[in-house]
Amino acid sequence: MKAWQRQGPGLDNIKRVELPVPTVGPGQVLVKVKAVSLNYRDKAVADGIYLPHLMTEPFIPVSDAAGEVVAIGDNVTKFKAGDRVISHMFIKWLDGAPNQDYGPSALGGPKDGGLAEYLLLEEDATVKAPDYMTYEEAASLPIAALTVWFSLVEYGNIKAGDTVLVLGTGGVSVSAVQIAAALGARVIATSSSNAKAEKIKSLGATDVINYVENPDWEKKVLELTxxxxxxHILEVVGGDNVNKSLEAVALQGNIYIIGFLKDMMAEVNLFTLLAKRVRVQGINVGHRKALEDVVKAFQQLKIQPVIDKVYPFEDALKAYEHLNQGAFGKIVIQVN
Structure with missing residues (x-):
């Protein structure tokens, strides 16, 4: 099969290779990959800054994949050939609290991911794709939509009428606007572009703050509320931006630490955190059961994932470069 393989840190070390098609074993399904989507995690893995001690080359990158089951192993009962499925990144985190081995079980590093013509998945870590979505759309769910759902629903117990702050317009953020609005929340978003602001409003944001024109955007959030x-705040920036989120959050509000676009380290104003009795929750995607809940919710609410651009398989590195420059919604790579 054709595949891309990470043979070292840096995009220059993601190489086109030919590999044997994986052999399906007991409890496994072999998937003909149709599409994969990129997340910031994939960039961090490629750059060599995401848990480098776990990454043992070579491996196939990219965690999010959608495709068609073409073979099943012994004892598989949930799937059959022809089923449309999506991957779940943490193959050993199925429900409840994770065990210590959930990190090393991740697809797309250190385990082989979806940037290949075929992907071997564990039955228990595979979920049926929404039947109304294309493969490209379905491939956008496993990390972005699940991360949002795990934050707002699993941890945040979001209610209709709550106010949610979404930072930026990347894959997680766009998904957050769609999900929060569909669940009846008021959504405030930030963007560096007035053109993107209009797009994000069309997806359900009631107010958009241009953070270039309003660098003290947290004050604008307080004014709007x-x-x-x-x-609820979905904090994808990290670094000193966390203190702006602390200023913008309500008493006993929730800040979900999802990303570190700016910096992995943050000096936090502890007095503000204590005075507001803020709940700060680290989020690293979620378990498989929650991904099944995401699919059910998307089916019922008919949310349509937003794709910025689709790249052909041979242009996978261009897709990574696009991700590095920023995107509105998801960057997808067609495989088959």
Whole structure:
């Protein structure tokens, strides 16, 4: 099969290779990959900054994949040939709290991921794709949509009428606007572009703050909420941006630490955190059961994932470069 393989840190070390098609074993399904989507994790893995001690080359990158089951192993009962499925990144985190081995079980590093013509998945770590979505759309769910759902629903117990702050317009953020709005929340978003602001409004954001024109955007958030702040913040920036989120959050509000686009380290204003009694929750995607809940919710609410651009398989590195420059929604690579 044709595949891309990470043979070292840096995009220059992601190489086109020919590999044997994996052999399906007991409890496994062999998937003909149709599409994969890129996440910031994939960039961090490629750059060599994401848990480098776990990454043992060579491996096939990219965690999110959608495709068609073409073979099943012994004892497989949930799937049959022809089923449309999506991957779940943490193949050993199925429900409840994760065990210590959930990190080393991740697809797309250190385990082989989806940037190949075929992908071997464990039956228990595979989920049926929404029947109304294309493969390209379905491939966008496993990390971005699940991360949002795990934050707002699993941890945040979001209610209709809550206010949610979404930072930026990348894959997770766009998904957050769609999910929060569909669940009846008021959504405030930030963007560096007025053109993107109009796009994000069309997806359900009620207010958009241009953070270039308003660098103290947290003050604008307080103004829009009559000084109360917001109940939920999806913090994807990291670094000192966390203190801006602390200023913008409501009393006993929730900040979900999802990303570190700016910096992995943050000096946090502990007085603000204590005075507001803020709940700060680290989020690293979620378990398989929650991904099944995401699929059910998307089916019922008919949410349509937003794709910025689709690249052919041979242009996979161009897709990574696009991700590095920023995207509105998801970057997808067609495989088969």
């Amino acid at each position: 009559n000084g109360e702040g917001v109940q």
